[in-house]
Amino acid sequence: MVSVIIPNYNHAPYLNDRLNSVLAQTYQDFELIILDDCSTDGSFEIIRRYGNNPKVSHIVVNSANSGGPFHQWKKGIVLAKGDYVWIAESDDWCEPTLLETLVNALDANKNCVLAYVQTHTINDGNTILQTSAHNKLAELVPGKEYIKSYLTASCSIWNASMLVFRKRYFSNVSDRFTPFKMSGDWLFYIEMARQGDVFISGKVLNYFRNHDKDVSGKMYSTGKNYLEEIEILKILANDGQISPADYKSNLLEKFVRYTVHKYKFTAAVKGRIEEAFYSNGTASYKNYLRVNGTLKLLQIRAQRRLNMLFK
Template sequence: MKTSIESPLVSVYMTNHNYGKYIAKSIDSVLNQTFSDYELIIIDDGSTDNSKEVIGKYENTSKVTTIYQENKGLNVTNNIAIKLSKGKYIMRLDADDYLDENALMIMSNGLNNSKCGLIFSDYYLVDEFGSVISLVRRHDFKNDVTLYDQPAHGACTMIRKEFLLEADCYSEEFQCQDGFELWLKFIKKFEVSNINLPLFYYRQHSQNLTKKQDRVLSTRHRIIKKHVSHKDVSKKNHICIMPVRGMDLLEPIALKKLGDKTIIDIAIETILASENISNIVVSSPDIRIINYLKKQSYEIIVDYRPKELAQLNTHIEGTIEYIVRNYKEKINVPDTITIYHIEYPLRKTMYVDKLINTLYFFEVDSVIGVMPESSLIYKHEGNGLVPINGRDHTLTLEREFLYRRTPGLITVDYSFFRKQKKIIGGKVGHIVVDEEATINVASDLGWRLSELLYKNKKMG
């Protein structure tokens, strides 16, 4: 292990696992900085490619410390780097990304001239060969942002080390999403800031695109849950309402079987598995559904809803008021109301719990399930179609990101609803769901796809 300088202003550390193809460019981007008051710590985390050979060329370079270890994982390695670091400020650089030559100077000046705990920048998205795909421009966090639910990148964010230690560094219970977890710690304790200049290059390639979405979303759910544990969210009174129409169909979708279970059974069992939901109310004007549920042994409220509240042109707010009024002795005064549509049988229980936990963590009025919309969306302005997002494919503005709402996955703070009579409004938060959560069995294609995926899940 080659040791570095004694008291640098900035510590940059790099964790590497099998990125021998890219790491030299990353290292050189630090060594070529216009700013000189830094150290570079390179930790190879059990690579089996040519990484050690590449890193070895820098072992005798001034300012560089090199460490080789058996694979310990990202968060453990992050904490090792923090313990070794000597700087006042610290930044992680992923071994496949690289910095603009002025990054350390600009970002350290940003921390020098403020009281914020961390600072981050815009960035270039590049392909595996280093060609720029687009410039990603973040919000102006100083002037435009009041809801901090879009975190900075875990890497290439400069952090005040004193505050990082106060926040207990990285939680080693999580195997990914270290930046998200750290962000949640920081926004509750310290100021955060950003610089609207692109100061690093984020490489998009096959190795980092293959991270499973399931793993990311489930880890974020666990992180949010951890960070609201002190609020005793699960002890509050959370009501889930399942509005089911069905009266105009020869065979209600609710009673159709997907595999060995009806659609309504799948939905009820999904919500019963929730850690947060206190009471479930299934409300339907279809007597067939009512009679079916009354024969089951579920501990739920089965409501024979007046038909005038179930018409296509009626809003769900009327049903909510009717249920809270009619069943007040059974459900008392709710803390939250969650609306859950049964036509999406591949949804996971965690999404319902995450809606509620997100509402409490970010202290918003309502939370909806969404999918990021990456396709170009057009509108007609009289003279033809024009894109409403991505007008310039080389510039991606965070303020123009679009999200497609997933129907029937909404939680609203009941005190907000009681005042405003709206389920979506006020300060609106969001959770991202996977594609399976958007598949609606009301269409023939959606049914066939759900059958296939449901069968595959049952098999293994």
């Protein structure tokens, strides 16, 4: 059985699409756990309409906001009775075959800890903005290899709604992911992938919605995403998941990106970001990042000029 967890906060305009796309799955052996984090937009009026559906095992409404999405993840996973868990974000939706595709993959690969499909990113008008891709229709990747190739420089799993994971491995996942505002899923996937294989489907079966109430959008617009991305890199390095050289290389890539966009951020946030960049807890990286970051930016600008000349 699959435990489908829908954590909601102020996503009333999207809830019917989300719930109906779950209930319409071709794979029907699931329970539905609906969590509301003290919404103020009338979400509960929509949620309660589904209270008598036989698939719904729990509706839990917080009396106070939890302060972050990953506290809700943990609450739902603890309630889950299924062998598999799907965290179906409340503002997304999917094709009817998503669960069937991923459950079949997990059933066929007993050492697989999580499986995911590809996703469209869409806006409020359902226009496709971008689409994730994989170069194979299906692939099973050993966990350590997956972390190095797909979870170091960035998180290749764009959205929680595109994956299903095996619940029994959650007991070995630390609580370190819960305080994050945006990147807790990235750390969660790292800790899961340490324990087994990862299945990647090339099928595009998920719709990941970007809108003005999207947490990640607010993090990127303020620059606070860098604080969490740097923290993830530090955890990977401190846990021995990546080498010191890989840590420095990936930190440099983020620093260059930050340098290009930092004019958008407040002085207070820039101060916090630069403090995070320049120290990994044991040594200063100020000179390394400034010198190499400048060189990298010059190379990028020179390449752009060449591209313009030979267009």
